[in-house]
Amino acid sequence: MTPSNNSPFVSKVLLKQSIGSVRLVIALFTISSLVIKLLYNHFLPELEDIDTLRYTIIGLGCVFFLTTFLKHKRGLIVVYFSFSLYLLTLVYLIAFVILNHFNPNAVTVLILVVGVSTIVMNSLFYYIIQSFVILVSSFFAYMTFTLDHQSLMALLNLVIGLGAFGIVISVRLALIASVQNSHAYLEKLNVLSIVADKNGDIVFISPSVHHLLGYEAKSLMNDGWWNSPNLREGWIDKNYILNYPNIIPKEIVSIETKVFTKDGKAVWLSWANSMLPNGNYMGVAFDVTKYKKI
Secondary structure (H helix, E strand, O other), rough: OOOOOOOOOHHHHHOOHHHHHHHHHHHHHHHHHHHHHHHHHHOOOOOOOOHHHHHHHHHHHHHHHHHHHOOOOHHHHHHHHHHHHHHHHHHHHHHHHHOOOOOOHHHHHHHHHHHHHHHHHHHHHHHHHHHHHHHHHHHHHHOOOOOHHHHHHHHHHHHHHHHHHHHHHHHHHHHHHHHHHHHHHHHHOOEEEEEEEEOOOOEEEHHHHHHHOOOOOHHHHHHHHHHOOOOOOOOHHHHHHHHHHOOOOOEEEEEEEEEOOOOOOEEEEEEEEEEEEOOOOEEEEEEEEHOOOO
């Protein structure tokens, strides 16, 4: 079985980030772009810069931050705006590095941006394309310019960095695929999994809920689970999620609960609960009804 990173479990659980986290990343990106520009102007005035493009990127970062407060099609806006902004930033940095003949300070910024991109990039193919563009641009620049020893070392560091970050993203995606495989096997065992975000909204319920309890997963999303009289006491309390200290991922609580199927039959579930790295809360339940009847 080949897992897909586009599956609901991966996209809604493993890779899902809160809008607050997105805003924080945009704010840090925009502020750091401005601060680096000011520092370079003060301490490295000899570096040539493309001021128009740099300030355009900073301005777009501000606009992007404001668009995250829009409710209408926010997810779509964030995806396309972030992709466009990153692409523009990458083009700018490649031009900035080449314009300054692989000055070590300029190359350092490019390496840092590429490294940060591996944290959020979920496609090895796109990373390879990105690295290919950087390497081809660097090759033509190398053939055109005469580089001193420092610039040659900076170019070598860039190549090594691209290779190292490629390994990092490969390992991360392999881990995601492994978790997806495990989740697929759990589905075959009719194990129920449910995920709530930090606001207590249900963001994922495994399709096995239909076989185990008779409900359609989509009907239990958001507040659907909490509003169902048959299910609301069947997992950890919503207030427990809202008041739980969001510090580090760890086990929350293991419990046994009694729920009722859509047609009124009692089912006992044994839950193992934990907090995921992105702050979401996940519960995995096994049907232990037959053991209760012994």
